Amino acid sequence: MDYTLMVEAAAEMQDVVVIGGGAAGLMCAATAAARGRKTLLLEHNKKPGAKILISGGGRCNFTNQDAVAAAYLSENRHFAKSALSRYTPWDFMDLLARHGVTWHEKTLGQLFCDQGAGRILKVLLDECAEAGAVVRTGVAARSVRFEDGRYKLTTSEGVISASKLVVASGGLSIPKMGATGFAYDVARQFGLKVVTPEPALVPFTFKDHDLAFMKPLAGVAADSMVSCGKTSFREALLFTHRGLSGPAILQISSYWHAGEAVTINLLPDEADVLGWLKDVRDSRPKAALKTILAEKLATRLADAIAESWPGIMASFSNKTLEVIAARLGAWEVVPAGTEGFAKAEVTRGGVDTDCLSSKTMEAKAQPGLYFIGESVDVTGWLGGYNFQWAWASGWAAGQYV
């Protein structure tokens, strides 16, 4: 017997191995172990749940009360329905309540933990411990083989054998926190398709005259309606040194493709911007445009826009007012790009849902292999939707492994 075979003969035998100690993996491991399955979770970071800990500014926006499939991007908009309907935001709230955790709603159905993100992670780790799931950190999954009906996982600490393998290793966002393309490699190895992973919920970068306008405004925020194609979000926009960010921009970035224009309405409460400008010209002809705009926008932003039109309202022709109205209500910009995976809150794309069962998250053509969480081509809006998908898909797989 050569050395490799000896190691494999001594391979640890598990019912279930979960790769990745993030939101989805921890939920799945706890659920599987609670069903009596001998479960081992592997995380290559020194500690599990890195993204949970930094989420929601340290308060973890752990779910959204409106987490329906329409709030998720996927090549198959129906795929997420099954898992989301079987493990709802209220199920997660029940779990938190059982552990004495409390929360509050900030806005738009977003729920945040009163005790901080660390408490959410503790709930998941306590659930794993109570159910008997072993969480092993500092161990990286390197490669997988399927032999004699079992998965042989080569890790940085030797070979582990499991009858069910759950890949919960996330997407490519924030490599410095441990993100890898492991899930995509395993998917492709077993013949599953992968929808091209791209940065999502990510700030836009700009060049040339757009950046020259935006950069001096870094730090200025504006309530705005931001659109790309048929999709619009009304939330805050934030100017940065490299372009645009803020919730409205992060949201629309998930729908944006290179080269496309984004339209920004800086006066979303004004149904008819041109009509409003004409009214003001009549009622306050001697007022400067910057004075008028500063009543609705941050002064720095009002000044920057009005720089191109320094005169008083009475001096503007209808044609000029049309141009100003378009600049305020339908400002069209073409981002040069995004801040990339280094800054993206999530990854759009991932393991193609056509290859997975929406009920169990198991690969249709590869029995015993499961993909959950962000590794799958299901991407939520900003506001707690991504964690809800992690809980729901992790729970769904945990019921069947």
Ligand SMILES: Cc1cc2nc3c(=O)[nH]c(=O)nc-3n(C[C@H](O)[C@H](O)[C@H](O)COP(=O)(O)OP(=O)(O)OC[C@H]3O[C@@H](n4cnc5c(N)ncnc54)[C@H](O)[C@@H]3O)c2cc1C
């Ligand atoms: C800054 C930031 C803030 C966020 N805030 C929120 C929020 O408030 N609300 C919300 O809903 N979503 C938020 N998100 C998104 C959310 O964190 C993710 O959607 C969610 O964590 C995905 O969970 P997951 O378990 O699928 O993947 P991850 O949390 O990425 O977990 C995957 C784990 O697998 C490990 N891993 C990778 N490769 C290997 C390997 N080969 N071997 C072993 N382990 C491996 C990784 O180290 C990681 O711990 C935020 C994201 C970021 C970056």
